[in-house]
Amino acid sequence: MTLVPPHRTKLFISYSHQDQVWLDRLKRHLKPSIRNGNLDAWDDTRIRPGQQWKQEIRDALDAARVAVLLISVDFFDSDFIATNELPPLLAAAREQGVVILPLIVTVSRFTREPELCCFQAVNSPDRPLDKMDGPDQETLLNRLAEQIETLCSP
Structure with a gap:
């Protein structure tokens, strides 16, 4: 397995805006x-007015562990x-060991x-x-939050 480069420290959450309720529930966990500063989780709700949103997403994808x-x-x-999201994530999984959790x-x-x-899903597709x-x-x-915390710990 490829070691994740040290600059990759974040959690990246990819979701459809139609699934906002599930994003919010995961973020509460x-x-x-x-x-506590033990996890840097990123999703597009962190993009602020005036920021270049495509660049913000690229930067977050590049930092995803x-x-x-x-x-x-x-x-x-x-x-x-x-x-815009899946191709760089899948390439990072193949080439740099980024963990994908469906x-x-x-x-x-x-x-x-x-x-x-x-990729082994967190829960069964059924x-x-x-x-x-x-x-x-x-x-x-x-259980997913616990797994993320373990995977993102230094």
Whole structure:
């Protein structure tokens, strides 16, 4: 396995804006580690007015040690994700050891996407988050947060 270069320290979260609720729920599980300075999690909600948003995304992709992909039909519908986020993340996984963690949010074409389904998903594609009850969703998100914290620790 390729060692992740030392400049790659962040968590990058790729998601469709249609799945904002799932992003927010994941971030609540990560908040204590972010607040304590143990985790630098990046998603596009960190882009501020006046910033060059495409450059901000490129910089965050270049700094990613771990990437969580919130997989849904809307994720696959996004041309921006398909052309601007996935190619550099997949290349970084192949060439630099960046860890890709697909989180299956809704039923989608995940198992028919050879470049993605080769990565072990956090949950089974047969059991997406939106098909789980609340306690099972929270258990899965907590387990994912724990895994992210471990992978992003120095």
